[in-house]
Amino acid sequence: MRFLFSFLLLIFSLALPAFAQSVRPALSKPYLVAPIVLDNQVIAQAWVFPREDKKNFAVEAKPLLEGLQSQLKDSLWINLKNRVRPEGVVTLQDLEGAGLSVFFDEARLELKVDLPLKHRRGNDLDLNYAELSTRPYMRPDAHSGYLNLRMLQSFQYGAGTTEEKLPLSSQVDLVENIKGFVFESSGEYLEGDEYPWKRHDTRIRHDDEERMIRYTLGDLTLNSRGFQVAPNLAGFSVVKEFSIQPYKTLRPLSNTEIVIKRPSFVEVYVNGFLYSQLRLAPGVFNIRDFPLAIGQNNVKVKIRDDFGQEELYDFSVLFENTLLGKGVQEFSYAVGLPWSESGADRAYDNTGAATTFFHRVGVTDQLTLGLNFQNYLSQSMTGLEVSGISRWGYLSFDGGYSSVSEDKQGFAEKLRYRTLDRMLGRDVPVVLTLEAENRDPDFVPVSVFDTGIVSYVRRYDSQLNFRFFQNWFFGVGSGTLEVPTGVNERQYRSNLVVPINNQTRVELSYSKTVGLNEDDRGLISFFWNEAQGKYSASAYYDSLQKTTNLTVNRNNMHKYDDVRASASLQASDGQESANLMAEYLAQPFSLRLEHFTTRQDSQDTNTTSLGLNTGIAWVGNHAAFTQPIYDSFVLLHSKMLPEGQELMINPNGEKGDAQLGPRHTTVLRDQSAYYKYTVNVDSTSLPIGYLLEKEYFNVQPSYRSGVLIELDLKKKIMVKGRVVDQKGQPIAYVAGDILNNQDQLVDNTFFTNKNGGFLIEGLEPGQYKIMTDRPYLGPLIFEVTEVPGNSLDLGNIVLKKEDSE
Missing domain, CATH: 2.60.40.2610 (Outer membrane usher protein FimD, plug domain)
Incomplete structure (x- = not known):
């Protein structure tokens, strides 16, 4: 009976493909290549050495550790790694000592692993991106x-x-790009011009991927906050760049932890709509980054296990895409010389350097604070930003203080309020936006060159948007602008979006401006896209x-x-x-x-x-x-x-x-x-x-x-033949390893049938040697050459006994 079991193990191992051509640990027979199964999924294939007792029943460690690394807690995984024997194996006793329950299924020739929930690693499940x-x-x-x-x-x-x-x-x-340091430059050429070649931005950039920081030396491209004006500078900047880690949650997005006890089918519903369906193995999962509407959101996660039992998780979250998550920082610091175009190059102002920065911090998921500053020669401006969200709406405040000289200083304030798309767990079909801005006559943003911008004193604006009839949108708004000199301006506007179907929509808008002159403007627009996206069309009429x-x-x-x-x-x-x-x-x-x-x-x-x-x-x-x-x-x-x-x-x-x-x-x-x-x-x-x-x-x-x-x-050639002894009799059931001319293992699945025949699916041209499991037989040496049809028949090959036998 033991002989029959050993023979079945040998036949099964020879029938399996040579997984990654791994070298078999140096342990005696019986042995086989067996799948390792966790949660009804094959996580690895490894050499297994079946024995009667757990102390000697061994499993190849490397593929097993690789398969368990994403499932097992770090401390337990390191514990298991430290138990690896010098032969490169772990025993069933070692596995149980590391918290795993292991069973060898002799009928299916599988090694089944059971991992309790308390020993499993927690996983982040990003619904915007699936690994x-x-x-x-x-x-x-x-x-x-x-x-x-x-x-x-x-x-x-x-x-x-x-x-x-x-x-x-x-x-x-x-x-x-040389080792992450990126040199980039551009220019344009115009034939016959006084300066045919003109240089554009030239700079060196380097990203710190772990900290999400981008360093730039040269011509800078800068963002601004509050009342800042982004200047043209050549210098050095340090910027927090969220795009360096695009899958990292930096806004106060969804964050829901669920526990799955059995293999389950999971459905995620966001505001009543099915967003994602997943099949998950047992474990602890933090589901994050599903799309949310501005305001309060209803998120439900339904879990149905393999026995049909259902469990429902219900979450409610607030969301606003301009806020930062708790503890997240966003910043930009830059210093440099202003420049302007001069002929074919750029003229840099060396009379003084300009400084500009802003820094924002998420105090909580609902509150973000920010500070900004700019300075150039005698000009300076300091700004403050506060943004927050509650169940009643989103509110932001920007304040600024500018100083040009001792007798020219001023303040500016901007306040913005917006109701939410969802309030008290329900969709709100009406959204109201209000804005108010006030600037002292002596308030002047920092400008490295005289841009000629006429500053206004006060600005008020309101907008009311309605959503109805399956994505029909209607909006009305008005605003006033008070300027230091001249006639103040008033504006009234309305717009209507009518989706005819999924491919076609019509937009109508009207605006009326009352100031020095009275202008009425109507705009009718038409948009169409073919369902497959190959053709599209648009049309509009502007009455003004x-x-x-x-x-x-x-x-x-x-x-x-x-x-x-x-x-x-x-x-x-x-x-x-x-x-x-x-x-x-x-x-x-x-x-x-x-x-x-x-x-x-x-x-x-x-x-x-x-x-x-x-x-x-x-x-x-x-x-x-x-x-x-x-x-x-x-x-x-x-x-x-x-x-x-x-x-x-x-x-x-x-x-x-x-x-x-x-x-x-x-x-x-x-x-x-x-x-x-x-x-x-x-x-x-x-x-x-x-x-x-x-x-x-x-x-x-x-x-x-x-x-x-x-x-x-690679060009692979199928090789077949028949192994016989010196008397021409077939040598049956011979197993062996195929080595190349450098004595490197190429394939370990060589096997002859009862007639001595063998088939090797694919070898590259070259010389090969087969070392069999019969110690008294010498090596089988043959050469593979390119042949028509990529199939080579070696015929009968005589395998002699070693002289020492």
Whole structure:
């Protein structure tokens, strides 16, 4: 009976694939490769060494630890890791000592693991993003970058002008990322201009991913708060950049903890609508980041386990997207020299540096405080911000104090109130917004250059929005503006949005301004989108400008080998115009043709333009041409791609997001920085005998970076034959390991049937050696060569006995 059990174990282990080609721990027979099952799911496959007692029943430790790491609490996982024996195994006694209950099912040849809830790790379940794999994400390489080039050549002709070739214009963007330090610069060229080349922003950036801080040296792009005016500066800035961790909860969003005791089906309802459905194993889950409406929200989580028993969790949360979560900080600090354009370059004001900053803190989930400051020469401004939400609405206050000189100082205040979309657990069809702003005549925001902005003294505004009849919206509003000199201004407005169906809507708006002049303006707009999104159209009429416009679009459905086009007509008082545009999208470039015609007083003026948009991207020593890149990218390369072969990247119907082939390198462009993606390489079109070792790759690019994916494409040959002894008799039921010419393990599933026959599914060309489990038999040495059909028959192979036998 024991012999039969051992024989079944041997047959089962030989029938399983060589999982990751792991090396078998050095323990004696019997042994087999068995699945490890937790919550009815296979979490790993490992070598198992069945024994009668728990002290000697051993399991290969590495795959078991990898499978349990996401399920077991850290302290228990470390405890189990410390119990690993020198042979690389743990025993059933070790597993039970770490809090696991383990049972070996001899009928199914499975190792079943039971993990109590108290020993399970708590999990964050982000409904906005579902992790597709526990495999690590590929990060950017040490050196990557891209160069974008856009060129436009226009020709003008017609009765109203002299025929001529207009100046060639172009724009260049350069990005170079070296170990996370990003150099970026751009410029434009205009043929025949006094200064043909003009430089745009040039800077170096570096992100601290753990702290979500972005450091910038050079030309700065800054945000502002309160009464601040964002200046043009060249200097140094430190900014809290939430986009560095896009999956982290930083706003006071949903945060609900549930306990699941058995495998269950979970449904999440937000404000009465089913938002998500999930199948979850037992554990503790913190469900977060589902979409909320402004105000009070009703969230219900329904759990139905595998026995049909239901449990309901009911939550209620307040939400406002301008607030910060408790303890979360948002800030921007910058200092630099103001600049203005001067010829082909920029003139930097070295008479004094400008300083600007703001800092906001979430005191609670319902209250956020902020402070801001700006200074330049004798000008300074200090501001205070308070924002809060309650069941009665959202209220914010901004205050500012400016000083230009000893005799010119002033205050400013701005107050904003908005009722909530949901109050007391119910949808509110009416939302009221009120704003009031007051500025002293001597209040002047800090401005590094005289912008000529006329400041107003007081501003009041109100808006009332109604929602009814299945997403019909109607709004009315009014406002007044009091200025230091001249006539004050009053404005009245209304708008109506009528959705005819899911693809069509009509908007009507009216505004009346009363000031120095009295202007009445009506606007009628029409929007239509085809259900598949391939075609769209819009039209509007403006009564004040007496302008009518009609636009029809043909949208591209694929990122390459496709065309997008548009045609528009516009008519106004005494003038008509038409614009036609078509752009062909290829992977390495796009070609644009545009024609613009204007008719006035029976004379036509025509302008035809030809454009080329292209670029080159590189990662390490690999590069490829591409359409211009605006963010990050993935570069895919395969040196073994067969001639004329094509592989789709992220296939979607007839096309994908990119295509590899006939070139050996391609670019998957515009991957948003810090987001997680799964890149799918479709290998179904490969000819017989070619094998792509891996088809799915997890990537996570950083700010303006490139990730390199080297596709391991191999040519595999099926090998078959028959093993016989010196007398020509078949040698049956021989198992063995296949080694390459460097004595590295290639396959451990070699096995002969009762007739001595064997079949090896795929080997690369080269020399191989098979070491059998029969000590008295010598090695079986053979060579695999490329053959038509990728199938090689070795015929009868004589396996001799060792001379020492």
